[in-house]
Amino acid sequence: MTHAAVIGAGTMGNGIAHVFAQYGWQVTLIDVSDDALARALATIRKNLERQVKKGTLSPESVDEILGRIATQTALDTVGDASLVVEAASEDRAVKKAIFQALDKAADPAAILATNTSSISITEIAADTRRPGQVVGMHFMNPVPVMQLVEVIRGHATTDATTQAVLEAATGLGKTPVEVNDYPGFVANRVLMPMINEAIFCVMEGVATSEAIDTVMKLGMAHPMGPLTLADFIGLDVCLAILEVMHAGLGDDKYRPCPLLRRMVAAGHLGRKAGQGFYDYRAPSA
Numbered sequence: 001m002t003h004a005a006v007i008g009a010g011t012m013g014n015g016i017a018h019v020f021a022q023y024g025w026q027v028t029l030i031d032v033s034d035d036a037l038a039r040a041l042a043t044i045r046k047n048l049e050r051q052v053k054k055g056t057l058s059p060e061s062v063d064e065i066l067g068r069i070a071t072q073t074a075l076d077t078v079g080d081a082s083l084v085v086e087a088a089s090e091d092r093a094v095k096k097a098i099f100q101a102l103d104k105a106a107d108p109a110a111i112l113a114t115n116t117s118s119i120s121i122t123e124i125a126a127d128t129r130r131p132g133q134v135v136g137m138h139f140m141n142p143v144p145v146m147q148l149v150e151v152i153r154g155h156a157t158t159d160a161t162t163q164a165v166l167e168a169a170t171g172l173g174k175t176p177v178e179v180n181d182y183p184g185f186v187a188n189r190v191l192m193p194m195i196n197e198a199i200f201c202v203m204e205g206v207a208t209s210e211a212i213d214t215v216m217k218l219g220m221a222h223p224m225g226p227l228t229l230a231d232f233i234g235l236d237v238c239l240a241i242l243e244v245m246h247a248g249l250g251d252d253k254y255r256p257c258p259l260l261r262r263m264v265a266a267g268h269l270g271r272k273a274g275q276g277f278y279d280y281r282a283p284s285a
Contacts, residue, residue, distance in 0.1 A: 015143025183248030
């Protein structure tokens with residue numbers, strides 16, 4: 001496999017495109033918005049230049065890597081790709097529509113992967129005529145930096161598909177871990193209840209956000225406190241994942257904290273919105 005298509009040019013999509021192109025793949029980056037594609041290429045260039053400053057990439061390789069990325073605005077341009085990675089919004093209906101379109105447009109032998117952080121691979125695969133070739137490929141944010149890729153087998157995912165994706169992830173310099181299709185997989189099934197419990201601690205007045213994060217950093221050797229991490233992920237994303245796990249596993253230990261719901265309703269979504277458990281807005285002059 002040498003040609004990948006990446007669907008969605010947001011934070012995860014541009015990071016995935018970056019890594020594939022860096023490791024020699026031809027990449028078609030697809031988004032409905034030309035502006036989003038332009039922003040994605042600018043972000044990829046900035047991140048590549050950061051790697052140059054760190055000494056992990058040669059200066060001349062930046063344009064070479066960017067030259068491997070073509071941009072398109074239509075899903076029917078995935079035809080030549082042997083691996084398609086969907087990184088659109090974490091919305092079941094959106095993914096259903098994308099996978100139905102990809103199933104028609106992609107080469108019959110192509111593997112269709114989703115970067116979903118919580119939605120059932122089995123359900124996504126059922127929307128296609130190739131369920132054995134549908135798999136989860138869950139990269140961590142920021143993609144160029146984080147080593148882990150969860151490779152998630154749906155109910156019908158074949159051994160050959162799983163092995164091909166494990167090998168592709170390893171070829172990208174990542175460490176793939178094979179997991180099975182249950183709500184939240186492994187990363188979020190363990191992480192999100194911790195974040196949720198930290199939010200309950202804030203709501204109940206157990207401690208401040210800063211105090212909770214300090215306890216987890218200094219006491220549990222976490223590089224980032226759970227509330228800082230929640231702001232980084234996006235509180236709306238955290239809420240969506242918890243709701244998937246609560247519905248899929250039927251256990252109230254996954255019930256989203258009411259404070260999380262209130263903050264999302266208020267638009268305090270974390271870093272991307274300027275406000276979350278911390279204030280990221282520039283100080284007024």
